[in-house]
Amino acid sequence: MKIYIVIPAFNEADHITKVITDLKNHGYENIVVVDDGSTDGTFELAKKNQVKVLQHVVNRGMGAALQTGNDFALKQGAEVIVHFDADGQMLASDIKNMVDPIINEKIDITLGSRFLSSKGEMPLSKKYIIHPLAKVINYFFTRLWLSDVHNGFRALSAQAAKKIIITQDRMAHNTEIVEKIKKYHLKYREVPVTIKYYEYGQSIGGGLKILRDLLIGKLIR
Amino acid sequence: MNIIQYILLLLIIFVIHRIWTRWHNREISRREWLGWSLFWLAAGISVLLPKTTDLVAGKLGLASGRGVDLIVYISIPLIFYILFRLLVKIDNLEQNITKITRHLSLRDNIEKKEE
Numbered sequence: 001m002k003i004y005i006v007i008p009a010f011n012e013a014d015h016i017t018k019v020i021t022d023l024k025n026h027g028y029e030n031i032v033v034v035d036d037g038s039t040d041g042t043f044e045l046a047k048k049n050q051v052k053v054l055q056h057v058v059n060r061g062m063g064a065a066l067q068t069g070n071d072f073a074l075k076q077g078a079e080v081i082v083h084f085d086a087d088g089q090m091l092a093s094d095i096k097n098m099v100d101p102i103i104n105e106k107i108d109i110t111l112g113s114r115f116l117s118s119k120g121e122m123p124l125s126k127k128y129i130i131h132p133l134a135k136v137i138n139y140f141f142t143r144l145w146l147s148d149v150h151n152g153f154r155a156l157s158a159q160a161a162k163k164i165i166i167t168q169d170r171m172a173h174n175t176e177i178v179e180k181i182k183k184y185h186l187k188y189r190e191v192p193v194t195i196k197y198y199e200y201g202q203s204i205g206g207g208l209k210i211l212r213d214l215l216i217g218k219l220i221r
Numbered sequence: 222m223n224i225i226q227y228i229l230l231l232l233i234i235f236v237i238h239r240i241w242t243r244w245h246n247r248e249i250s251r252r253e254w255l256g257w258s259l260f261w262l263a264a265g266i267s268v269l270l271p272k273t274t275d276l277v278a279g280k281l282g283l284a285s286g287r288g289v290d291l292i293v294y295i296s297i298p299l300i301f302y303i304l305f306r307l308l309v310k311i312d313n314l315e316q317n318i319t320k321i322t323r324h325l326s327l328r329d330n331i332e333k334k335e336e
Contacts, residue, residue, distance in 0.1 A: 054326040068323045171277045
């Protein structure tokens with residue numbers, strides 16, 4: 001089974017080496033880093049680690065970087081594509097649980113969920129304010145109730161990756177992907193994962209930007 | 222004439238001047254030049270002779286019969302429409318930039334493979 005790990009990276013020089021090493025230690029060979037126009041040497045660092053590194057000459061956002069990674073992986077004949085963060089928040093040891101349902105049970109796409117497991121500490125304001133709101137907004141746009149939205153850990157079968165073309169360049173791609181799962185009747189499953197928080201991630205302001213992107217996408221595309 | 226009329230006229234003259242120099246340098250098309258010139262000319266007339274707009278407002282059946290009201294009523298939907306058009310345009314531009322960026326990054330890699 002050809003499993004490709006796609007890592008979008010924007011100014012992640014501090015974490016990228018550790019993330020790649022970790023993945024390699026877990027036996028993943030096909031690692032694709034998509035450097036999204038970083039200015040801190042992420043590209044060069046990733047290159048040193050002997051993995052495939054694609055480069056966006058200008059910053060286009062996480063959604064855009066993921067789609068570039070998908071395109072590349074599909075061209076290389078990937079059978080499963082895993083979306084993995086470059087900031088070290090996700091655990092390489094969780095990937096197996098994400099990929100297994102796709103290989104063994106013909107699930108099209110698995111989505112990591114922080115809430116199905118009790119592991120991982122989350123800031124309280126995130127748990128009780130931002131996430132409930134995000135869930136409602138996500139439902140409004142996608143009609144799919146998920147226990148977790150926007151953590152970005154997911155695995156796609158090649159068929160799913162061919163169908164889900166990400167057009168939301170920035171952070172609204174999370175919702176867009178869920179929307180397309182529904183639209184194309186893909187079989188999905190949520191898988192418990194651990195997310196380590198040392199940075200806050202999406203703030204209220206970031207959330208509003210996502211909402212803006214979603215609305216613009218709905219209105220004019 | 223009031224001070225506000227002088228100020229507005231100065232602004233309009235400046236804008237028309239800009240339009241004409243851009244036309245002169247072939248930065249805008251003939252149609253744009255003509256359209257915008259007419260638009261600002263009309264703006265100039267309505268500043269110089271505000272009563273003319275009252276005339277149009279009356280003809281169109283505005284209860285107040287004030288030209289200023291007419292201008293506001295027309296401007297707001299127009300501005301929203303232009304905003305919408307701009308949003309669409311910017312969105313298209315962004316998507317195209319992403320396409321180019323993606324194409325470049327993928328092409329670079331295919332080339333490297335051949336080395």
